[in-house]
Amino acid sequence: MATVELTTDNFNEVVAGDGTVLVDFWASWCGPCRQFAPVFDEASEKHPDITFGKVDTEAQTQLAQAFGISSIPTLMAVRDGVVLYAQPGALPAPALEELIGKVQEVDMDQVKAEVARQQEEQEGQTAP
Template identity: 75%
Template sequence: MATVELTTENFSDVVGNEGTVLIDFWAAWCGPCRSFAPVFEKASDDHGDITFGKVDTEDQTEIAQAFGISSIPTLMAVRDGVVLYAQPGALPAPALEELIGKVRDVDMNEIRAAIEAEQDNA
């Protein structure tokens, strides 16, 4: 599956729905971003059940600022509209595969219950 260019116009629609979305925050001038791009693209080809999105932080500053992106590349994993992972740094292919497996294994009922409990205590 090809990656989706995420913009302020489509971000909520793509990321806010059910399912898993991996987001690569990048910029054209960033060497590590360019090195990570083929790893991200290959994973998108290998995992058709996951949406792979890219946010050009130079073009989409509003999204980058909303998520406090200060280092690139930053990889974010969102499942059913909940951010499960967000870390800067380019991952090698085996680490990306491991992350995808962990995101798939998350029990979202537990996550939603924890979020609800936290909101009740706030």
């Protein structure tokens, strides 16, 4: 599957849905970004069940700021609308494959229960 260009118009629609989405925050002037691009594209061909999206941080500054992107490339892994991984740095192909495997193995019922528990705690702390 080819990568999807993510913009402020389609980001939430693509990332918030069910399934796994890998997002590459990049810029054309960034050397490590250009090195990582073929690794990311190759992984997208090997994993048609995963959505691979790219955010051009120069064209989509609002998205980059919203996610606090200060170093590129930054890779973000989202599953069922929950961010499971977000780290700067270009990964070599074996490390990207390992990350994909780990993201696919996560028990999302457990993650969602933990997120709900944390939200309840926060609401309890802010209640008057």
